[in-house]
Amino acid sequence: AQTVTQSQPEMSVQEAETVTLSCTYDTSESDYYLFWYKQPPSRQMILVIRQEAYKQQNATENRFSVNFQKAAKSFSLKISDSQLGDAAMYFCAYRATGNQFYFGTGTSLTVIP
Amino acid sequence: SQTIHQWPATLVQPVGSPLSLECTVEGTSNPNLYWYRQAAGRGLQLLFYSVGIGQISSEVPQNLSASRPQDRQFILSSKKLLLSDSGFYLCAWIRGTGELFFGEGSRLTVL
Numbered sequence: 001a002q003t004v005t006q007s008q009p010e011m012s013v014q015e016a017e018t019v020t021l022s023c024t025y026d027t028s029e030s031d032y033y034l035f036w037y038k039q040p041p042s043r044q045m046i047l048v049i050r051q052e053a054y055k056q057q058n059a060t061e062n063r064f065s066v067n068f069q070k071a072a073k074s075f076s077l078k079i080s081d082s083q084l085g086d087a088a089m090y091f092c093a094y095r096a097t098g099n100q101f102y103f104g105t106g107t108s109l110t111v112i113p
Numbered sequence: 114s115q116t117i118h119q120w121p122a123t124l125v126q127p128v129g130s131p132l133s134l135e136c137t138v139e140g141t142s143n144p145n146l147y148w149y150r151q152a153a154g155r156g157l158q159l160l161f162y163s164v165g166i167g168q169i170s171s172e173v174p175q176n177l178s179a180s181r182p183q184d185r186q187f188i189l190s191s192k193k194l195l196l197s198d199s200g201f202y203l204c205a206w207i208r209g210t211g212e213l214f215f216g217e218g219s220r221l222t223v224l
Contacts, residue, residue: 033211043201045215052211091156093213099145099164101213105156 002027004094006104013082014112020067021077021107023092033095034068034075039106040088048090051075079109087111115140119204119216126223132177132191134219136204139185144206146187147213148179151201160202163187199223 003026013019025034036048051059051068058066063083067076079086092104116139126132138144148160159172161179169179176195180188187204201220205213 035212043218043220045203045205045213045218047212047214050210050212095211095213099162099207101147101159103157 002029002094002096002100002102004092004102004104006090006092006107008107009105010108010110012110012112013079013086015082015084017082018078018080019082019109021079021090021092021109023075023077023104025073025075025092025094025102027073027094027096029096031097034066035093035095036064036066036075036077037091037093037103038086038088039091040085045091049077082111084111084113115208115214117204117206117214117216119202119219121219122217123220124222126194126221128196128223129193132189132194132198132221134189134202134204134221136187136189136216137185138187138206141185141206143184146181147205148187148189149203149205151203153200157203160189194221194223196223 005024032053034051037045038048039045049059049061049064058068063080065078089106089108091106094102119136145164147162149157151157163169163181177191199222201218203218204216208214
């Protein structure tokens, strides 16, 4: 069964610094998607970044980038130049070839001014 | 443009009362639709998903039900709410780029 593990329930970062959120997953499939979602206090889940497993190049979206290690089944999110608006819960998610999504338990990120 | 709307945004209901949460998608056809629940400070629990009109898959046995009367409408219901039904309910659909796109959410408090 597919599982997604986020081992850091809480993280904090100084404004303008860089922080990395960890995610590991378990799967026997070779083709899948990985995502990072952000859930601010307003509570709507927002897609931060997407990675397709067949792509070796790590995805980037402005200040957000991932370190995708397929063999290690690791998918970490790096946030550069952290801003106060980055404070939120971050969820790692996995989607296999079907329509099922699996979410981690989330990491609460605090940005310190 | 593609959007997803949920209502009501906030709901306070007594134990034993009925529930109806509605989700509507615009700008696409035949979407795969999902209902998730998020308890306070916790992750997402998949409740139902639907691949088409009248086709509902239930992931968790409970006193909630779902219906899909129209292609872009997904409704979450209960005949009698329990205290444990309190939470944040999220509707979502799979976009063409592969990710789930979520609605604004509905916060339910059962007293």
